[in-house]
Amino acid sequence: MTSPTSSSVPDRGQRPTHRGQRPTGRQRVDAYFDSIGWKPFRFQRSAWKAYQSGASGLVHSATGTGKTLAVWLGPILRWLDANRDASVWDARKPPPLTVIWITPLRALAGDTEAALRAPLQALDLPWQLDRRTGDSKSSVKARLLKKLPTALITTPESLSLMLTHQRLLPQLASAESIIVDEWHELLGTKRGIQTELALARLRGLNPKLQTWGVSATLGNLEEAANSLIGPKPSDQIRIIQGYRKKKVQLRSIIPERIERFPWSGHIGTKMVPQVAQALETADSALVFANTRSQTEIWYQRLLADRPQWAGRIALHHGSLDAKVRQWVESGLKDGRLKAVVCTSSLDLGVDFTAVDLVIQIGSPKGAARLLQRAGRSGHQPQATSRLSFVPTNAIELIELAAAKDAIARGDLESKPALEKPLDVLAQHLVSVGIGGGFEPRAMLREVRQSHAYRNLSDLEWQWVLDFVVRGGQSLDAYPEFKRVEIQQGRYVVADQRTIRMHRMSIGTIVSDAAMKIQYLKGGTLGTAEEHFLSKLNPGDRFLFAGRLVRLVRIRDNVAYVKRATGAPDSVPRWYGGRMPLSSELSDALRRKLEEAAEGRLVGPEMKALAGLFEIQKRWSVLPARDELLIERVKTRGGFQAFLFPFEGRLVHEGLAALLAYRLSRHQPITLSMACNDYGLVLQSPSPLPIESSLAAGLLSPHNLGTDIESSMNSTEMAKRQFREIARIAGLVHAGYTGQQKSARNLQASSNLFFDVFREYDPENLLLHQSRREVLERQLETSRMKAALRRLAECRIVITDPPKVTPLAFPLLVDKLRERLSSETLADRIARMQASLEKAADA
Template sequence: MIDPALPAEIEDWFAGRGWRARRHQLGMLAAARAGKHALLVADTGAGKTLAGFLPTLADFAPSLLHGAAAPEGLHTLYVSPLKALAHDVQRNLLTPIEDIGLPIRVETRSGDTPSDRKARQRARPPHVLLTTPESLSLLLSYPESTELFATLKRVVIDEVHAFATGKRGDLLALSLARLQALAPAMQRAALSATVADPEAFRGWLAPWGDVDSVALVEGEPGAPPEVELLLPQEERVPWGGHAAAWAVPQIYDLIRANRTTLVFTNTRFLAEYIFQLLWDVNDDKLPIGIHHGSLSKEARRKVEGAMARGELRALVCTASLDLGVDWGDIDLVVQMGAPKGSSRLLQRIGRANHRLDMPSRALLVPGNRFEFLEAMAAKDAVDEGRRDGEDFRPGALDVLAQHVMACACAGPFEEKALLAEVRSSLAYSWLDEAGWTRVLEFVATGGYSLRAYDRFRRIVRDKAGVWRLAHPEQAARHRLNAGIIVDAEMLEVRFRNGRSLGKVEENFGASLRPGDTFRFAGLDLEVEGVRDLELVVKAAKSAGQIPSYMGARMPLTTHLADRVQAMLADRAGWARFPDDVREWLEVQDWRSRLPQPGELLVESFPHREKHYSVLYTFEGWNANQSLGMLITRRMADAGLSPMGFVANDYSLGVWGLRRIEDPARLLSPEILTHEFVEWVQDSYLLRRAFREVAVIGGLVERQHPGKRKSGRQVTFSTDLIYDVLRKHEPDHLLIEAAWADARTRMTDLARLADVLERAQRRLVHVELDRVTPLAVPVMVMIGRETLPAGAADDELLAEAEGLAAAAMRPSDA
């Protein structure tokens, strides 16, 4: 048995604060002393970050050094998905270091870090460096990385669930493999409060998939959270809309009644929108802030500092703050709209109190009736301690290409040695020599169809079989363009004096003209002009539109979808629903039927001289949107004269001039073969996916020294290359990578296939004379789906009342 006892200095520090080291904190120390990697799964507020760093603090404790000098060089890397989390951890980690008097220097490194500090960190690194996956990959691209990481003892990966299953996780897995090669004794530690499948994460964390080398450390259970749903005080639960704007007066009263409230929204647009509504009712002039990823670094740091000092009564934010930020004085967390997953909700709830022995208080605010059911399902899952999450999938080829280029920038490499290193990560253990050769050839020449162009020649192989950069300038170009997150191109929003407020998407900025007004960062702004990639503004006296963003939608998880369907089938359970929600379901059951678990319900009815069909899939927006595209194509081929479709997470509505008599014919499985391929190839989806993988893979550069391309320039370049490759080299590495993205992330092909499987097994078609209650939430979206969520709430509600009246009134017969 490894002794997990704390060094005397650290033991005294705990005692001085009236604390005790918790079982899982000692477990992480014991795992490190046993030479094992470790995965810690513990509730929010359990001291996970301190547990991850305890072995590092112990290595610098004088009582264990016995008079020897403290370790030199970089000792520990801390990797987090968010810059804000790294800065928060730095503040909290410095407390024990300074209190105990440990000789440890701690610094952060991200895209916001000044270049002179980055250079100094490579030459004279701190003992502990807090960074992100992208910044770590860039650090590994420098020739001095071999010496820099030779002293590395430990890597701590925080909130591992947030990015391990995606492309950022692929990049980190490759970086971990490289670090392990540079420092073979390095230990890996991963931390999370919301891992649904610990065994899968142990496999991802382990070198060579050796799960036994990873200790699973489970935290002590904390106080169960207190989760409630907010309902309208006098009115009914809305039929449509997602902003939950109806609740703003009640939320403001809660802000007044609590010391600090954190208000989460699912998008940047909704953050700005809800922030504006709160200020409109803020008669007491309470200090309320806003935080999201498009605000400037200065604005974000200012708000984070104000929260840490307890100066704000409320903060409206997005996912930019839902991971691990430790603000212990938050009394209440409010989730605006549906949470989309129980793990995400648990993570956000944990921002309140952030202490293991005190319950976190959270309030869910549904935007409509389906969201009420989803919020109830999420609450039940949290009460039961059930988590959900995404599955692991094979590592992405475009990320691997970027990593190969980073390795070449660090120095020449031998391809077999690097292949062995890459395959030591579970994400790329599937890679064979033929696939590896394709990746190397792509990085070297751009592929068969592009090899004649010198600008795509990045690495070359010498006679000894060693690969190196084709030209030294390639290293600077790689570091300028590397990254995994490919957002829509942005315009910097600046006052004339140069002060930056943040960024809006280029498409939104291009729609503005001098004199137009918009609201951003909580300010009313008037456009003075656009220069280069900057939107120059001045203060305005009136409010205008709010910028919308094309960020990925958070899909409803399969776990919550299954729970919602089970609720619909459990009539006895309806007793806990509000009267209007219960009536909604009862009238639906009387007029038509309710979708049962394992079946696909399709309702067809006339409305305003058109024929409508609504499919209740419960498979999320991406799958429903894809199915809508495919069904309307089939409707056209069948002569049904389709006129459009609209989708939400729960259902798909299609309409046309002729009635759908046999929906099963439109949903046969072969739709996912030739028709799916033709649709994706002819749509914008594959081009958009290709643009992203081309940027990540390094084929197309967003920036040159001193100049950044506009989004239109990048899109033009990628479209030209895409057309060439699709015609002359359809099996190109990046076409394959784009298809992988289109199938998983953009169309959610697996969930789409589930819909078609149910359609063959248990499709129930109900033909009616009018719209049904369950169809109203999707029907009110018709004509509004191109508007940002929340922008048309008043119109939606008015439209909903008219539809609802038709759906809920007794039969005319």
């Protein structure tokens, strides 16, 4: 694979043409750049040149540095060179489909259309540009089923849906290029796999199709390019680097008083006055929180601190109604809004040039995500991106210091690609069967052209074919699972009910069933997950969309509410907000702790924690990178063993269960556990046999898979994961619009299939996939194995501190959370902190 070296220095434009000559495409484009006061960057010209040579590739550049024009103007330049006589251009007869532009979020489609339309209008091209997403009006969808535009903006789901319409295939085959925006968001997900399969189908229709991706903040560029483009000779794949180091200012809003015994969330909204003061210095700002619940709380607290900002600050997250989100986005663009409190719903794509400050509440758990969010401010190549970090836990200051170092070194997170999920393949085969059908051998060759299925075995292929034709071994007796028919050697879908249900179910996004929240007399506020709303009683008050509302009743999958006054009884909790610490940031965190252990406190964040580090070293140790710290402390709750691998919450969850299992096998013992991103705690009423268990292989990576299955309720976890697989593979359906099935109903249906397969078809490959996904996605077993290998080479440092140390205190609080109410917990923590502070001073 080649990777042209591309500077970010503007290149000179072309000289004007002589009188009477028809301008070339490059001359027209240079004139366009002159008209808006810009000059093309060299990486943009490199992308255009690569495109015109027939290559495919990936453009990687920081947020807000011109990636869109780098890939969009390639097809335009080619068309301009082939159609130099502008006098014959006719907007009433636009060229056929030339470019398909895939956006990862349908919410971005409108802004993407505006960005792509600007050069079309400036160049007066006769191209027709349109978009087709789930948000498009039914009239637009019907029109696009007849004739596709010159350039089409769509999503992975809508593209897959178009492949089910045979009459569209000749038009789709005319496309000369497909561009995937924000590829780093799709990579490593089932939506990314869905995109890969759709690309393979389009390449089957047009072998000359060029594929280009746009990405920012990504570590594994070569793997990302291969996943997008599929098998091609290395000289036909380009990785073009643009701005790798955009000017970024990262600073912390450090609390006036750093508690030496911090706990998760202990700072929280205490920082509202400092955040409001920082917002005063900005014309327009984004305040990112990691969960939707946090956005609701912070919006209310900021408004209470600055009531004069009413109407000038807003709220934005994915569960709000689309009209609300659109109002907020337009307010950001035209500068009407002072600040927007948001989640990752504003991470991508949307260009808010007015934003000059980003505030991050709590650690984003990854250097790449931090850089991505910082780039939402100063969204221009030469502008400086500013981000202020607000810790919710004092120890998170170490994470920011570590992230700064990782960014300076260029150690951004990789997004590993997924390998051959068979549920997505089954869905794709039914889609192709609806869209004209396929011949198995040719289809297998096509599927293997996608990176995810390049190693698909003949046995796996035959199993998936059998599954879509007759439901596999155990469902052969049920006609509804015979979705694909074989007609004269061709696999097709002819049953109209199957076609209708499949088109409604296309996609790989499977979340808990959402319930609409609507005023009793008025408009819709958005959606919340069913598991939260089902626990509320009529009259309960909760925060939603920045308002306090009271539940009136739930009917027909709609929660009807009224405005309320007073204090909320609860805030909606969405599953999906918990982000684990990345492996790259984990390593950077261990580096910073080693520096602190050596007495080197670099940067304001580390210096602010000097008191905390001093107590940690006095009572125990600060571990070096090649050390594993184990602290043993006896408390009122029992005997505690605190371990600090600093590998992230998901790894520690699996590790805690594994160690508890191995300890109990070594010696009968009763254990409870808790974990966070930094470590884990095991508690027992009797002393834990740490030394003898370590000698017996407590941290050994051997027999990891077997021990994990024995240590956890792996069957129940696999059942929960199987619900996603069953939905994607077409075994269960969410129901018709307005008649969606409840999450409980879907789980019961998928559990039934799981039990049937386990009893009558134990070699069912979807069963194996559910177990594999539990290990990899929920427990990060590969990372856990790597962590155990690292720990096996570490020096074990066991200490017996006189009191619970600053590193151990957050874990002890998490243990208490399991059995105390929030009010009781706060009182108990305050007493514990006071006692520890007194001991530290003594």
